[in-house]
Amino acid sequence: MERTVTIVPKDGLHARPAARFVTTANEFDAEISVATAESDPVNARSMISVTTLDARQGETVRLVAEGDDAEVALDALEAVLTTPEGES
Amino acid sequence: MSVELTGTGVTPRVGFGNVIWHRGVTDLPPLPDPKTVDTDEEIARFEAACERGHDELADERDQTRDRLGEDEAEIFDAHRAFLDDPEITGSVEVAIENGLPAPHAVRQAFEDPIARLAGLEGQMAERADDLRDVRDRLLRILTDRERTDLGDLPDGAVLLAERLGPSDTAQLDPEAVAGFATVFGGRTSHAAIFARSLGIPAVVGVGDELGQVGDGRPVLVDGTDGLVVIDPDESARNRVGDEETEIIPNHVTTTDGTEIEVAGNVGTLAELDTANEQGADGIGLFRTEFLFLDRDAPPDEDEQYDAYVEALSAFPNDRVIIRTLDIGGDKQIPYLDAPEEGNPFLGTRGIRRSLGSDADLFETQLCALLRAGSEGNLAVMFPLVSHVEELDAALSLVEDVAEDLIEDGIEHKIPEIGVMIETPGSVFVAESLASRVDFCSIGTNDLTQYVMAADRENEHVADLHDPLHPPVLRAIRRTIEVSHEGGAWVGMCGEMAGDPELTELLVGLGLDELSMSAVTVPKVKSTLETIDAEDARERAERLLRSETRTEVRRLLSEGTDE
Numbered sequence: 204m205e206r207t208v209t210i211v212p213k214d215g216l217h218a219r220p221a222a223r224f225v226t227t228a229n230e231f232d233a234e235i236s237v238a239t240a241e242s243d244p245v246n247a248r249s250m251i252s253v254t255t256l257d258a259r260q261g262e263t264v265r266l267v268a269e270g271d272d273a274e275v276a277l278d279a280l281e282a283v284l285t286t287p288e289g290e291s
Numbered sequence: 292m293s294v295e296l297t298g299t300g301v302t303p304r305v306g307f308g309n310v311i312w313h314r315g316v317t318d319l320p321p322l323p324d325p326k327t328v329d330t331d332e333e334i335a336r337f338e339a340a341c342e343r344g345h346d347e348l349a350d351e352r353d354q355t356r357d358r359l360g361e362d363e364a365e366i367f368d369a370h371r372a373f374l375d376d377p378e379i380t381g382s383v384e385v386a387i388e389n390g391l392p393a394p395h396a397v398r399q400a401f402e403d404p405i406a407r408l409a410g411l412e413g414q415m416a417e418r419a420d421d422l423r424d425v426r427d428r429l430l431r432i433l434t435d436r437e438r439t440d441l442g443d444l445p446d447g448a449v450l451l452a453e454r455l456g457p458s459d460t461a462q463l464d465p466e467a468v469a470g471f472a473t474v475f476g477g478r479t480s481h482a483a484i485f486a487r488s489l490g491i492p493a494v495v496g497v498g499d500e501l502g503q504v505g506d507g508r509p510v511l512v513d514g515t516d517g518l519v520v521i522d523p524d525e526s527a528r529n530r531v532g533d534e535e536t537e538i539i540p541n542h543v544t545t546t547d548g549t550e551i552e553v554a555g556n557v558g559t560l561a562e563l564d565t566a567n568e569q570g571a572d573g574i575g576l577f578r579t580e581f582l583f584l585d586r587d588a589p590p591d592e593d594e595q596y597d598a599y600v601e602a603l604s605a606f607p608n609d610r611v612i613i614r615t616l617d618i619g620g621d622k623q624i625p626y627l628d629a630p631e632e633g634n635p636f637l638g639t640r641g642i643r644r645s646l647g648s649d650a651d652l653f654e655t656q657l658c659a660l661l662r663a664g665s666e667g668n669l670a671v672m673f674p675l676v677s678h679v680e681e682l683d684a685a686l687s688l689v690e691d692v693a694e695d696l697i698e699d700g701i702e703h704k705i706p707e708i709g710v711m712i713e714t715p716g717s718v719f720v721a722e723s724l725a726s727r728v729d730f731c732s733i734g735t736n737d738l739t740q741y742v743m744a745a746d747r748e749n750e751h752v753a754d755l756h757d758p759l760h761p762p763v764l765r766a767i768r769r770t771i772e773v774s775h776e777g778g779a780w781v782g783m784c785g786e787m788a789g790d791p792e793l794t795e796l797l798v799g800l801g802l803d804e805l806s807m808s809a810v811t812v813p814k815v816k817s818t819l820e821t822i823d824a825e826d827a828r829e830r831a832e833r834l835l836r837s838e839t840r841t842e843v844r845r846l847l848s849e850g851t852d853e
Contacts, residue, residue: 218418219362222369229375250372251379251404254418257411 205267206277208284216258216284223283225250233270235280239263247280293522296504298472298497300517301483305530306470306492307523308810309562310508311444313452313459319398319434325390337383337393340432344374347428351461358461359485366421366457366481373425378404394433401426417480424456424481443747444468445558446789447810449510451501455482465491467786469810470512472519474501486514494519507561525568538570539816545798549824552804553816554612556784560598563605566809570816573609573668575732575806576784577602579616579656583624589652595659603667610668612709612732612782612806615656616649617641617674627652636746641675641711646684657692664704672709672732677716679723686727709779713737718766725777732806733770735785739763758787759843761835768835771801782806792847794818799831 212220228235228247236244237253239262245252247266258264264284268276348367356364373379379400386396401422408419441462444450450471452459460482463471470492476482477496486493492514504510504521511520511527520527544550554575555566566574582590582598590598602611619640623629627649632638645653660671673685689705696703710717710724713734717724725731735758740747742763745755758764767783774781782804787793789807791814797805798819805815830846837843 218369218421219365222365222372225372226368246377248376249378250369250376251408251422255404255407255411 204269204273204277205265206281207263207265208281209263210258210260211285211287213260213287215260215262216253216256216264218254220283221250221253224280225253227279227283228276230279231268231270231272231276233268233273233276235266235268235273235276238265238267293520293524293527296497296500296519296521298494298501298517298519299477299483300514301493301495302486302491302514304470304492305511305513305515306449307509307511307528307531308447308449308469308808309445309559309565310451310504310506310510311448312506313441313450313455319394319430322395323392328387328390328392330387333387333391333393333396334384336433337387337397337429340393340397340429341374341380343432344425344428345371347458348374351458355457355461363484369418369421370425370428370457373422374429376404394430397426397429397433417477420454420456420476420480423454424458427456428458442753445556446786446808449512451504454480455485457481457485460485463491470494470514472497472501472510472512474498507559509561509565528568537817538568538813539820540570542572543816543819545819545822545824545827547824549798551798551802551819552610552782553812553819554610554782554804554806555809555812556806557602557809560601562809563602566812567605569809569812571606571609571809571812573606574602574611574613575782575788575804577611577613579613580618580622580624583616583618583627587626589626589655592655592659592662595656596662599659599663599669600666603663603669607667610670610707612670612672612784613660614672614674614711615642615645615660616652618649619644636740642673642681642685643675645673646681646688654688654692657689658696661689661692661696661703661705662701664706665702669704670707670709670730672711672730674711674734675713675737676710676724677714679720679727682710682724682727709782711784712770712774713785714741715766718742718770721770722773722777725774725779728779730780730782730804731770731774732782732784732804733767733802735763735767735783735787738766738785742766757840758785759847760840761837761843764835764837764843768800768831775801780804789815791815791818795822795827796831796834796847798822798824799827799829799834801828 210216235247237247238244239256239258242256266277266280348371352364352367382400383396386399405419405422408422441459442464444467446467447469449469453474454476455473472494473482474497480495483495492512494512494514494517497519508521511523542550552572554573555571556576557563557566557574558578559581618624620636663669676682693705707729709730709732710728711734712721712731739756739758743755743760745752747756771781780803783802784806788805789811794815834843834846
């Protein structure tokens with residue numbers, strides 16, 4: 204199961220949104236990866252990998268999830284990526 | 292000659308003070324033989340360290356939220372995510388299985404990720420600082436090192452560090468620190484953001500040259516021009532913010548002519564000059580602990596004598612109050628065997644050690660002090676006295692030492708003698724103590740800790756550790772009243788004495804002397820010159836009737852509106 208999402212927070216997938224993203228990914232059993240247009244998919248549970256993607260505001264990322272709760276996990280992660288700063 | 296170093300200024304403010312270095316924790320003990328490393332045990336150690344790291348981060352998050360808001364607090368969520376990162380935990384486990392002990396495994400596992408983040412551009416590179424912060428936290432926990440207590444820096448300190456991470460700045464008391472400068476970091480580093488949020492003068496990214504600035508050196512941190520000025524001259528110091536007041540070299544009086552002595556607290560010989568330059572009327576607290584630190588054996592009598600004479604010659608016309616060795620509690624000296632104590636703040640501290648396990652040291656120190664007594668206007672005071680017999684014992688030792696010096700024909704003079712009032716016990720017998728000595732000096736930091744039963748080091752009770760709580764104010768008032776009746780003059784040498792917002796209250800309570808970090812001397816002096824002592828007494832009377840700190844604060848702020 205996969206989904207393509209455009210990043211809304213102005214800081215991109217940075218410190219705080221990245222932390223929210225990783226913390227959310229850890230709440231589910233599904234194996235989840237995230238990739239930008241230029242990068243290979245990385246483990247969505249790894250703060251280091253997610254940060255190193257250097258995904259900016261307006262960039263599109265591809266989420267891939269496998270597991271029983273894959274769909275809810277993708278919904279939750281999409282919500283993180285489309286919530287502007289300060290409104291979470 | 293002053294020296295200027297350049298970096299990135301991050302706050303349009305200028306600060307001045309004495310250097311305190313905050314050093315990192317990446318130096319580890321040498322590697323043991325891999326065969327002696329118990330893999331399971333090391334993994335368990337690592338897991339326990341992660342757990343403790345999580346607990347600390349949760350606490351610091353709360354603290355930061357209270358101080359700077361939710362936005363800044365969220366940085367700690369990033370730290371928690373780094374702490375749980377499968378990439379890190381995976382490589383740590385592999386490294387331990389290859390025979391590394393947990394701390395070395397942690398250091399190695401973070402190397403590559405830190406390098407990767409640091410290699411990214413702009414803001415991303417700053418996130419490497421977060422990763423370093425997480426690594427250093429784990430290393431500190433694993434090597435069982437005490438956290439440097441950045442929350443308890445002396446007033447007016449300028450903090451220097453390679454980097455300051457969120458966990459460091461969360462502890463910093465913005466009221467106490469005069470500024471900071473770092474070797475690394477840019478405008479968006481956590482340290483820079485923190486400095487701007489709280490208006491602390493700061494310069495980041497100064498580079499390796501910052502390392503040449505030693506502890507205790509006077510420096511100016513100019514956040515406007517991005518300068519760190521070592522040994523600044525007077526014209527450079529005039530750049531210190533608009534709020535900086537003119538230095539008043541003479542003794543000052545209140546509007547009705549009551550003279551209050553405004554003295555400096557010093558913890559190193561270098562600070563004597565600063566105190567002089569800031570116009571201090573002598574020294575109200577000369578901490579002798581620094582003479583005993585960073586060495587393998589205590590200084591002998593002659594070395595101590597030289598240091599005391601140096602302090603006296605820095606203030607030839609003023610009194611210099613030297614406090615005898617005050618160790619124990621949170622201050623330990625490695626070569627002096629200290630017992631393991633479950634509750635060191637209630638253990639063998641201050642005068643208790645001087646009359647007990649450190650009796651020899653105490654005698655040597657008294658010899659040096661009595662000899663120095665003939666070289667200037669010296670006063671000596673004893674720390675942490677809690678009942679009369681302790682003072683009697685110390686006083687009779689002074690007499691013994693004087694007799695020995697007479698026998699040996701050595702020039703000396705018994706100085707003015709005082710007692711510190713910093714325990715509830717000493718407050719309740721202050722009249723008896725005062726009748727035996729020339730002066731009392733109220734140490735508000737410890738007095739607050741002991742009256743409120745709130746550990747100075749414990750952030751969870753930080754709110755209790757405030758001298759504006761009525762129990763502390765009433766202890767101070769009692770001390771002053773009964774000490775005066777006992778014929779002693781009374782000073783104050785805790786942080787409270789250097790707060791210009793409280794100067795009127797302290798005058799109203801009847802203090803004869805206030806001693807503080809040198810940097811606050813000018814402001815307190817100029818404040819004193821605007822105070823009418825009689826008005827201050829009436830206002831203090833009213834304020835002392837307050838039953839709650841809230842009411843105390845309300846009355847204090849009413850005063851400033853009038």
